[in-house]
Each structure stands twice: as C-alpha cells, then as structure tokens.
Amino acid sequence: MNISIQDLSHTYDALPAPIEALSSVSLQIPSGQFAALIGPSGCGKSTVLRLLAGLLKPNCGMIYLDDFPPPRAIAQKRVAWMAQSPALLPWKTARDNIELAQRVNPQPRRNSLSSDELLNLVDLADFADVYPFSLSGGMQQRVALARSLALNASVWLMDEPFASLDELTRESLAFEVIRLWHIFRVTVLWVTHNIYESVRLADRIMVMSPRPGHIHADIEVPLSRPRDETSTEFLAIVKQIRAALKAE
Amino acid sequence: MNRKRPSNSILALAIVAPALILWELIVRATQTPIYILPAPTQILSTLANNAGSYMQASLITLGEALFGLALGLMAGIGIALLLGLWPNLERGMMTLAILIKSTPMIAIAPLLTIWLGFGVLPKIIITGLMTFFPVLVNMLSGLQSANPAMLDTLHSWNANRGEVLRNVRIPCALPYLFAALKVSGPLALIGAVVAEWTGASGGLGRIMWLAYTNLNLPYLFAAVFLLAAAGMGFYGLIVQAEKKVVFWTPS
Numbered sequence: 001m002n003i004s005i006q007d008l009s010h011t012y013d014a015l016p017a018p019i020e021a022l023s024s025v026s027l028q029i030p031s032g033q034f035a036a037l038i039g040p041s042g043c044g045k046s047t048v049l050r051l052l053a054g055l056l057k058p059n060c061g062m063i064y065l066d067d068f069p070p071p072r073a074i075a076q077k078r079v080a081w082m083a084q085s086p087a088l089l090p091w092k093t094a095r096d097n098i099e100l101a102q103r104v105n106p107q108p109r110r111n112s113l114s115s116d117e118l119l120n121l122v123d124l125a126d127f128a129d130v131y132p133f134s135l136s137g138g139m140q141q142r143v144a145l146a147r148s149l150a151l152n153a154s155v156w157l158m159d160e161p162f163a164s165l166d167e168l169t170r171e172s173l174a175f176e177v178i179r180l181w182h183i184f185r186v187t188v189l190w191v192t193h194n195i196y197e198s199v200r201l202a203d204r205i206m207v208m209s210p211r212p213g214h215i216h217a218d219i220e221v222p223l224s225r226p227r228d229e230t231s232t233e234f235l236a237i238v239k240q241i242r243a244a245l246k247a248e
Numbered sequence: 249m250n251r252k253r254p255s256n257s258i259l260a261l262a263i264v265a266p267a268l269i270l271w272e273l274i275v276r277a278t279q280t281p282i283y284i285l286p287a288p289t290q291i292l293s294t295l296a297n298n299a300g301s302y303m304q305a306s307l308i309t310l311g312e313a314l315f316g317l318a319l320g321l322m323a324g325i326g327i328a329l330l331l332g333l334w335p336n337l338e339r340g341m342m343t344l345a346i347l348i349k350s351t352p353m354i355a356i357a358p359l360l361t362i363w364l365g366f367g368v369l370p371k372i373i374i375t376g377l378m379t380f381f382p383v384l385v386n387m388l389s390g391l392q393s394a395n396p397a398m399l400d401t402l403h404s405w406n407a408n409r410g411e412v413l414r415n416v417r418i419p420c421a422l423p424y425l426f427a428a429l430k431v432s433g434p435l436a437l438i439g440a441v442v443a444e445w446t447g448a449s450g451g452l453g454r455i456m457w458l459a460y461t462n463l464n465l466p467y468l469f470a471a472v473f474l475l476a477a478a479g480m481g482f483y484g485l486i487v488q489a490e491k492k493v494v495f496w497t498p499s
C-alpha cells in the first residue's frame with residue numbers, strides 16, 4: 001500500500017493558544033518500503049502517524065493510503081498502528097488480546113494467521129494464557145506486535161514502539177520487525193529518535209524540522225541487510241542525518 | 249494474601265472488644281439505668297433470648313436490602329451504560345438523578361407505604377433509590393476515565409461504540425463500580441431500615457421502631473448490633489468479590 005501525503009498541516013486546539021504541530025508536510029512512500037521518520041522531540045512525528053491512523057482529522061492537506069483516505073483504509077483494517085505503550089488489555093490473556101484484534105470490526109474475507117501462529121512468530125508460544133501483568137515489558141511489546149500482525153494490515157505505523165525498552169531488547173525486537181517485514185511485505189513507517197536505529201532498519205529516512213514540523217531532508221539508505229554499523233557507508237549516512245538534524 | 253485476612257478480623261476484634269468492655273464497665277460503674285443506656289451483656293442476652301424473632305426480622309431486612317441494592321445497581325449501571333453510549337444524554341439524565349438523590353427518602357418512604365402497603369415492595373424501592381446514585385456516579389466516571397492508549401488502539405481498528413464499551417470502558421469501570429458498592433452496600437441496609445421505620449409488618453426497622461416507642465433500649469440496641477454485623481458482612485463480601493473480579497489491579 002502506498003502512503004501519499006500532500007501539504008498536510010495540523011494545529012491542535014489547545015489552551016491557552018492553539019499549537020501548530022505540522023506545517024505543509026508532503027511525502028510519498030511506495031508500497032513495501034521501510035521508511036523511517038526522525039526528528040527532534042515535539043516536532044510532530046506522532047501527529048503524522050495519528051493522522052495516518054485516522055485517530056486525528058487533519059486541518060488541511062490530503063492523505064491517501066493507496067486511493068483511500070485514512071477512515072476508509074481503517075474501516076477495512078488495512079492499517080496497523082502501534083505506539084510506545086503496548087496498551088494490552090490487562091483483563092485478557094496474551095492470546096485473547098491478539099484475538100480481540102481479529103474479533104473487533106471483523107474482516108472475514110481477509111484471513112490472517114491464528115493467534116497460536118502469531119504467538120509463535122514473536123516467540124511467545126509458551127505464554128499464550130498468561131495475563132499481561134505477568135509479562136516483562138519486552139514480552140508485552142511482542143504481544144502488541146503480534147496483535148498488530150493479527151490485523152493482516154498492509155501498512156504498519158510504528159511510533160517509537162520499543163522506545164521504553166532497554167537497548168538490547170530494543171535491538172532484538174527491531175530485527176524481529178525486519179524479519180516480519182520480509183515475511184509480510186508491508187509498507188512500514190517507523191518513527192524514532194535514534195539515528196543508528198533508523199539507519200540500521202530503514203530503506204529511507206525522512207528528517208523532520210522542529211515544530212511546526214515539515215520534512216526537511218529525505219535520505220536513501222542504499223545498504224543491503226544485515227548492515228554493518230562500523231562500515232564507512234553506514235557511518236556516512238549517520239553523519240548525513242546528524243547534519244540534517246543540526247541544520248535547523 | 250490469605251494469611252492477611254485472619255489478622256484483619258483479629259485487628260477488628262482487638263478494637264471492638266475493648267470498646268465493648270469499656271462500655272460495660274462504665275454502665276456498671278455509673279449505674280446507668282437500662283432505659284438510658286443498656287450494657288452490652290444485657291443487649292446480647294436480649295438478642296439470645298429472642299433469637300427466633302430477630303432471625304426472622306433480619307432475614308426480612310437483609311432480603312429487602314439485597315433486592316433494593318440489586319435494583320439500585322441495575323438502574324445505576326444501566327443509566328451509566330446508556331450515557332456511555334450516548335454522552336449527549338448526560339446533562340438531562342444527571343439532572344434527573346440529582347433530583348431523585350436530593351429528595352429526602354424519609355419524606356418519600358411514608359408515601360410509598362400509603363400507596364403500596366406495609367409489605368416489602370416500598371422498602372425495596374426506597375433502598376433502590378438510595379443506592380443507585382453512588383453506583384451511577386462512580387460507574388459513569390469509570391466509563392469516562394478509560395485508559396486512553398487502549399481506547400486509541402481500539403479506535404485504530406475502527407471499533408464501534410459497543411465494541412469499545414464492552415472491551416475497554418466497562419472493564420476499566422469495574423474498580424469504580426466496586427468503590428460504589430462499598431458505599432451502596434451498607435447504605436442498602438440503612439435504606440431498608442429507614443423504610444421499615446415508617447411502617448412495616450416485619451423487619452429489624454419495625455423491631456427498632458417498636459422498641460423505641462416502648463423505650464425498650466436493649467431491644468433497640470440488639471437490632472443495631474445485628475445491623476452493624478450485617479453491614480460488616482456486606483462490606484467483607486464486596487471486598488472478596490472485588491479481589492476475584494478485578495484480578496488485574498495490583499492489590
């Protein structure tokens with residue numbers, strides 16, 4: 001699924017004064033690309049993702065997911081949105097949390113994997129009947145990941161999904177996502193604060209300016225995976241992103 | 249967890265028992281006449297000597313309290329769910345609820361007795377009216393304070409109102425509902441007794457009223473003791489049920 005955003009602006013009705021979060025953001029992400037969005041805190045990255053996920057309505061500008069505006073794509077559950085908090089329902093087991101994603105607004109014509117297969121994919125087969133409060137933070141995020149996979153969506157919107165986890169867990173989960181991305185061949189828009197993480201994962205990195213945010217640099221990552229973080233090509237791209245972030 | 253419960257009741261006993269002993273000693277030392285304040289032993293022996301009629305009266309009052317509480321719960325939860333689905337109704341509905349809440353039950357109770365007789369029905373209605381408000385208010389704020397991250401997740405699946413209510417809002421409201429029950433449970437007993445006081449064919453309220461008009465204080469206090477015990481029992485049951493139902497919150 002392509003993501004296409006044209007001249008998107010968004011202002012929050014806040015007190016005492018409205019907050020202009022995005023000003024004239026335009027971007028195109030072709031189907032199947034792994035794109036990263038990086039930028040300083042408060043520049044509007046989460047706002048872009050919430051607009052794409054239909055959780056906010058834009059003040060002006062156009063958003064298309066293939067040929068559909070977000071509400072249409074959401075109605076068909078073509079979009080999986082995942083944020084920093086796993087937001088699992090604490091009164092449901094891991095399996096029930098995953099199955100809920102399939103039971104709510106069901107799309108019977110698009111068959112997705114079973115909860116057991118999904119739990120296997122995120123390596124939690126033994127924890128199917130465990131409640132979230134008995135899982136570690138990383139395990140909870142893995143359940144949330146499996147729950148997103150359960151939608152069988154064509155776009156994954158990932159808003160710093162592993163930011164609250166420790167470095168080691170974060171890295172291994174990020175590789176997990178790359179592996180799953182290869183399996184499911186979806187479009188990914190990955191928000192991060194972490195320059196190395198973005199270069200490690202993405203095909204392409206969009207750098208946002210401080211608030212009100214717009215796309216300030218758009219950098220291709222022509223490296224094959226797995227990537228060597230000590231290679232000169234890798235470090236050159238890191239340098240390029242750092243320069244773009246500083247330029248503002 | 250299980251080892252805590254006996255220590256709790258021991259704690260309660262450790263507070264109540266010395267208070268009763270002190271009461272007994274003061275009444276004996278000052279030779280207070282029985283029609284002013286009876287000693288606990290006199291009250292307990294009255295209770296023992298009339299165990300049968302107290303038992304029967306307790307069953308009536310407890311039954312009224314339970315049915316009234318069930319009525320109040322259904323009304324409170326039902327209206328809260330309605331307002332959860334259609335928030336536009338909130339202002340009108342809450343005005344009505346506050347109107348009912350601020351009408352003194354002591355004024356309505358005799359009316360209901362005139363209209364519906366001396367049976368249990370007017371008591372159940374009064375108890376329902378008294379208990380529904382805490383349930384409504386707490387349940388509603390529970391439904392409204394559902395976890396925003398969970399709500400966002402369901403909205404990102406385009407869940408409809410009913411799905412959001414069932415899967416997120418209602419479970420999020422359950423701890424609030426139990427907080428309301430802790431108020432409404434003991435209140436239900438008061439409701440039943442107040443309603444009986446204004447005219448009844450049986451129940452602890454009627455015993456209290458009879459004892460009061462005859463200045464038979466041991467009789468009156470015996471009923472009060474039973475009510476206090478029943479209130480504690482209600483409360484304990486609610487706490488136990490809460491632990492079972494809202495198992496996911498850290499205790």
Ligand SMILES: Nc1ncnc2c1ncn2[C@@H]1O[C@H](COP(=O)(O)OP(=O)(O)OP(=O)(O)O)[C@@H](O)[C@H]1O
Nearest residue numbers: 012014019021040041042043044045046047048211
């Ligand atoms: N619900 C809201 N109401 C009002 N203002 C908001 C709201 N959400 C975000 N904002 C404002 O919009 C701007 C962009 O917020 P956003 O959450 O999109 O930033 P972000 O790039 O995701 O930041 P971070 O990297 O810290 O997560 C911020 O300045 C913030 O103050």
Ligand SMILES: [Mg+2]
Nearest residue numbers: 045046047159
């Ligand atoms: Mg953010």
